Amino acid sequence: MKYFEYVTCILLILLSIVLMSSKVQNLENENQKPEHQENENILFSFGVIADCQYKGEGDTNARKYSQSSTKLKEAVEHFNSKDLSFTMHLGDFIDTDWDNFDVVGPIYNELKSTHYHLLGNHDFSVPNEKKSEVYKKLNMPSEYYDFTVKDWRFIVLNGNDISFYAYPEGSEKYNFAATYYEQNELTSPKYNGGIGETQKEWLKGVLEEASKLNEKVLIFNHFPIYPAGSHNLWNDTEIIQIIESYPCVKAYMNGHNHAGNYGIINKRHYLTFKSMVDTEQNSYAIVEVYQNRLEVKGYGREKDRLLPLFE
Numbered sequence: 001m002k003y004f005e006y007v008t009c010i011l012l013i014l015l016s017i018v019l020m021s022s023k024v025q026n027l028e029n030e031n032q033k034p035e036h037q038e039n040e041n042i043l044f045s046f047g048v049i050a051d052c053q054y055k056g057e058g059d060t061n062a063r064k065y066s067q068s069s070t071k072l073k074e075a076v077e078h079f080n081s082k083d084l085s086f087t088m089h090l091g092d093f094i095d096t097d098w099d100n101f102d103v104v105g106p107i108y109n110e111l112k113s114t115h116y117h118l119l120g121n122h123d124f125s126v127p128n129e130k131k132s133e134v135y136k137k138l139n140m141p142s143e144y145y146d147f148t149v150k151d152w153r154f155i156v157l158n159g160n161d162i163s164f165y166a167y168p169e170g171s172e173k174y175n176f177a178a179t180y181y182e183q184n185e186l187t188s189p190k191y192n193g194g195i196g197e198t199q200k201e202w203l204k205g206v207l208e209e210a211s212k213l214n215e216k217v218l219i220f221n222h223f224p225i226y227p228a229g230s231h232n233l234w235n236d237t238e239i240i241q242i243i244e245s246y247p248c249v250k251a252y253m254n255g256h257n258h259a260g261n262y263g264i265i266n267k268r269h270y271l272t273f274k275s276m277v278d279t280e281q282n283s284y285a286i287v288e289v290y291q292n293r294l295e296v297k298g299y300g301r302e303k304d305r306l307l308p309l310f311e
């Protein structure tokens with residue numbers, strides 16, 4: 001009997017050691033497991049390019065304008081090897097000259113995914129009579145628009161709405177920009193622009209609709225609005241205020257500041273993508289959309305980022 005008790009005791013001790021070590025093992029695994037692996041199902045992904053800014057000559061130390069056609073081709077080939085829902089070019093497709101749209105346009109149009117453009121300041125470096133035609137040249141449905149993918153709404157803004165360069169000098173809209181600039185005592189460079197009343201009302205309308213439909217929202221624009229900086233949209237704070245009235249807005253993505261940037265305020269991500277045109281090294285990204293996060297896969301100079309989605 002004593003012998004039996006002894007053996008039972010030893011067995012129990014051994015069993016508890018095994019159980020304890022497996023518990024420790026589990027804890028270690030849990031610690032190693034990044035939080036974002038809770039939901040591994042990727043919902044969809046999209047390609048992003050900022051500031052291709054092509055022209056055939058005039059390369060500088062910083063900007064390799066003429067190499068952008070090759071870099072664009074490289075990005076398009078890479079994107080075509082992936083299953084992307086869409087690709088977005090964040091403005092400044094060309095540096096100058098209308099004809100340059102016909103150099104890089106056909107390369108971009110090789111994309112197998114649906115591919116979109118938005119308007120950058122440099123896209124208006126074309127003759128006066130062509131300025132109102134730019135969005136059509138880029139196959140955009142209008143100067144600002146929206147579209148949906150699954151339960152996500154993508155809003156595409158036109159940050160050149162109020163500006164000195166999108167309209168011929170002396171035209172009504174040019175003069176409006178001059179008055180706006182003066183009355184608001186702006187010091188922001190004149191190569192930036194602003195968003196007008198009509199577009200702001202449209203934005204609020206789309207955000208109302210998206211809220212009712214329980215959609216998540218991502219806003220694209222050429223100009224940053226956060227963090228503060230010399231490249232920002234003239235009325236950056238007005239747009240931030242609108243965004244903050246709608247919990248459905250999760251992120252804002254843009255180009256224009258070639259160095260790239262990132263900031264987060266009140267649970268929303270503000271991400272500036274680095275330009276394709278700078279340096280000899282390429283720069284572009286693929287954004288993977290998950291239930292609880294966005295994962296930015298950066299290529300070339302662009303960084304990888306994990307952006308959690310907040311309620």
Ligand SMILES: [Zn+2]
Pocket residue numbers: 091092120121122222255256257
């Ligand atoms: Zn720009």
